Amino acid sequence: MGMNFHDEKNKHSYVTRQADDTWLRVVKTLIQDRAITKAVDIGTGGGIYAKALADIDIPSITGIDFSRAMVNAARQNCSSYKQIKFQLGNAYCTGLPDGYTDFVLERALIHHLDDLTSCFSEAHRILKQDGMLLVQDRTPEDCLLKGDCHHIRGYLFTLFPHLAEIETKRRYASPIVKTELKKAGFRSIKEMKLWEIRETYTNKKLLLNDIKSRNGRSILHDLSDQQVLLFADHVNQSIQDGPIIEKDPWTIWLATK
Ligand SMILES: C[S@@+](CC[C@H](N)C(=O)[O-])C[C@H]1O[C@@H](n2cnc3c(N)ncnc32)[C@H](O)[C@@H]1O
Numbered sequence: 001m002g003m004n005f006h007d008e009k010n011k012h013s014y015v016t017r018q019a020d021d022t023w024l025r026v027v028k029t030l031i032q033d034r035a036i037t038k039a040v041d042i043g044t045g046g047g048i049y050a051k052a053l054a055d056i057d058i059p060s061i062t063g064i065d066f067s068r069a070m071v072n073a074a075r076q077n078c079s080s081y082k083q084i085k086f087q088l089g090n091a092y093c094t095g096l097p098d099g100y101t102d103f104v105l106e107r108a109l110i111h112h113l114d115d116l117t118s119c120f121s122e123a124h125r126i127l128k129q130d131g132m133l134l135v136q137d138r139t140p141e142d143c144l145l146k147g148d149c150h151h152i153r154g155y156l157f158t159l160f161p162h163l164a165e166i167e168t169k170r171r172y173a174s175p176i177v178k179t180e181l182k183k184a185g186f187r188s189i190k191e192m193k194l195w196e197i198r199e200t201y202t203n204k205k206l207l208l209n210d211i212k213s214r215n216g217r218s219i220l221h222d223l224s225d226q227q228v229l230l231f232a233d234h235v236n237q238s239i240q241d242g243p244i245i246e247k248d249p250w251t252i253w254l255a256t257k
Contacts, residue, residue: 006069017198017216018048018051019048019052021197022194022195022196023049023052023194023196024055024056026194026252027056027134028056030134030254034102034103034132036058036102037058038058038059038060038062038102038103039053039060039062039101039102039105040061040062040063040094040096040104041053041061041064041105041107042064042089042104042105042106042109042119042123043064043065043091043107044070044071044086045065045070045108046070046073046077047075047077047084048077049107050074050081050084051077051078051081051084053103053105054078054081058083058103059083061083061084062084062086062087062101063085063086064086064087064088064089064091064095065089066088066089066090071086071087091106091113091118091119092115092122094126097126098125098126099127099128099129100126100127100128101127101131102127103127103134104123104127104132104133105134106119106134106135106137107134107135109135109137110172110177111171111172112218116172116177116180120133120181120184121185123184124186124257127257129257130256131256131257132254132256133181133253133257134252134253134254135177135255136194136250136253137172137177137251138171138248138249138250139171139172139173139174139251140167140168140171140173142171142193142249143157143164143167143168143171144157146158147238148239149240149244150195150245150246150247151246151247151248151249152207152211152235152239153219155231155238158234159231160223160231163222163223166222167219174251174253186255187255187256188254188256189254189255190253190254191251191252191253192251194249194250194252195248195250196247196250197245198247200243200245201244201246202243203243204239204240204241204244207244208235211232212232
């Protein structure tokens with residue numbers, strides 16, 4: 001089934017969170033030696049990370065998404081941020097000029113794409129010389145880590161082994177990402193791991209409600225309503241009540257034009 005990003009029903013799926021402080025700190029450190037005046041966030045969703053880039057003092061940010069519903073939601077979500085603008089565009093063809101930006105962010109985008117070569121070539125085209133691309137996604141290994149009181153998604157694969165197959169197919173292994181970055185012309189390619197806090201819930205009920213609404217978790221769109229309820233019940237049985245800090249394991253690839 002998969003998530004339909006163009007469906008108005010899903011437009012708030014990527015606006016309800018805020019980027020976690022760990023993410024802000026890590027990205028700020030990674031870019032600290034660069035004078036970034038313009039950044040582009042491709043596959044921006046509801047603009048959560050466009051906002052985060054503004055919060056680390058990047059003066060001008062363009063969020064690009066191929067879904068009109070997402071772009072509208074992002075505009076609403078970021079209406080108080082004058083330094084951010086959003087426009088419709090595809091990761092393969094953003095509509096931005098050559099050498100437009102110093103920094104491109106592609107977070108949780110590439111597992112939705114089947115042509116990494118075109119995606120990375122487009123990022124390379126819109127970057128200035130020496131500009132930086134930051135790709136953040138989960139590899140199959142990241143996804144299949146076991147569930148615990150922080151890694152809630154991990155429980156999905158115990159309960160629904162068929163999802164492990166879907167997840168493994170749609171996620172790119174790190175060597176493929178690096179090869180494609182190189183092919184697109186990037187150099188100084190580095191890889192790092194990040195456990196990012198996805199959300200902090202004051203109690204279990206709030207987490208379970210979030211799961212039931214499929215908020216920000218596109219994989220839950222591969223389950224029926226009844227299976228989502230089963231998953232919520234499984235999480236309920238597996239973890240204790242109290243504040244829950246949900247974290248996800250990510251891989252970050254940094255590359256320079
Ligand atoms: C999982 S969401 C991630 C949103 C945001 N980057 C985040 O990390 O919260 C993926 C986003 O990529 C967008 N997307 C998927 N394929 C795309 C494409 N070919 N071009 C542009 N955007 C795309 C979707 O509409 C969706 O908003």
